[in-house]
Structure formats: structure tokens, C-alpha cells
Amino acid sequence: MKDFGTPDSLAFRVEAVEKSKEGVTEVSIIRAEDAMPASQGFPAYLVEYIVDSTRGKNHYLVKTTIVNKKLFVFTIQAPDSEYNSLSTESQEMLNSLFIPNPS
Numbered sequence: 001m002k003d004f005g006t007p008d009s010l011a012f013r014v015e016a017v018e019k020s021k022e023g024v025t026e027v028s029i030i031r032a033e034d035a036m037p038a039s040q041g042f043p044a045y046l047v048e049y050i051v052d053s054t055r056g057k058n059h060y061l062v063k064t065t066i067v068n069k070k071l072f073v074f075t076i077q078a079p080d081s082e083y084n085s086l087s088t089e090s091q092e093m094l095n096s097l098f099i100p101n102p103s
Contacts (some may be wrong), residue, residue, distance in 0.1 A: 002043060004066060006032075007033050007045045007047065008030035008032050009032060010015060010045050010047055010064065011029045011032035011047045011049070013016065014029075014047050014049065014062065015027045015029055015049070018049070018051050021053070023045070023054035023055055024053045025053060025054070026050075026051070027049060027050070027051050027052075027053050028049060028050045028052075029047065029048075029049045030047055030048040030049055030050065031046070031047070031048045031092060032045065032046070032047045032048075033045070033046050034046075034049070034101040035063050035094070036065070042065050042066070042067050043065065044063055044064060045063070045064050045065070046058065046061070046062070046063050046064075047059045047060075047061075047062045047064070048061050048062075049062075054059040055081070056079060057080040057081070058077050058079060058080060058081070058084035059076065059077070059078050059080045059086060060075060060077050060078075061075070061078065061090055061091075061094055062074070062075045063094045074093075074094065075088045076094065078090065079084035
């Protein structure tokens with residue numbers, strides 16, 4: 001994961017992809033951070049962001065890791081207006097993506 005870049009560089013790439021989509025009017029990155037220290041498993045990054053588009057305003061949580069040259073991306077999407085009521089459950093689902101380091 002570290003060879004891929006930093007959490008901020010991943011957020012920048014996500015933002016660029018989202019902005020290139022038709023109908024997207026705004027992308028707001030809320031946070032980009034290490035989601036799992038390498039000592040606890042494979043390194044993973046978390047990016048949280050909001051996309052406002054002609055199709056509505058959605059809140060995203062994305063957890064990403066690379067294991068044995070395979071990319072794993074776990075994405076949670078909810079309407080922004082409903083996100084607060086789902087945030088605890090969403091975080092629990094993200095935390096369930098854990099791939100132990102086979103050392």
C-alpha cells in the first residue's frame with residue numbers, strides 16, 4: 001500500500017475520478033488516513049468523502065488495501081441525509097475488512 005502512495009494521494013485520485021463523472025457538481029474529502037497499521041495486518045487506507053451530483057448527494061467510506069498484488073476496495077455509500085443514522089453501522093462494516101498479515 002505504501003508503494004501506491006499516501007492516504008492523501010489516494011484521496012486526491014478518488015476526488016479526480018469522481019469529478020470526471022457526468023453530473024458531479026462537487027466532491028468534498030472529509031478524511032484520508034491509515035486505516036490499519038501494518039503491525040496489525042496489511043496496511044490499509046480509509047477515505048471518506050461526499051459527492052454532490054445531479055443524482056443526489058451521497059456519502060462514501062472507502063477502505064483499500066493491497067494483498068499479494070491484489071487490490072481490495074470496500075465501499076459504503078449512503079445518501080448524505082441518512083449518513084448520520086448509519087455512521088456507527090458503517091464504521092463497524094469497514095472494520096470487518098481485516099486481512100491478517102501472514103508473517
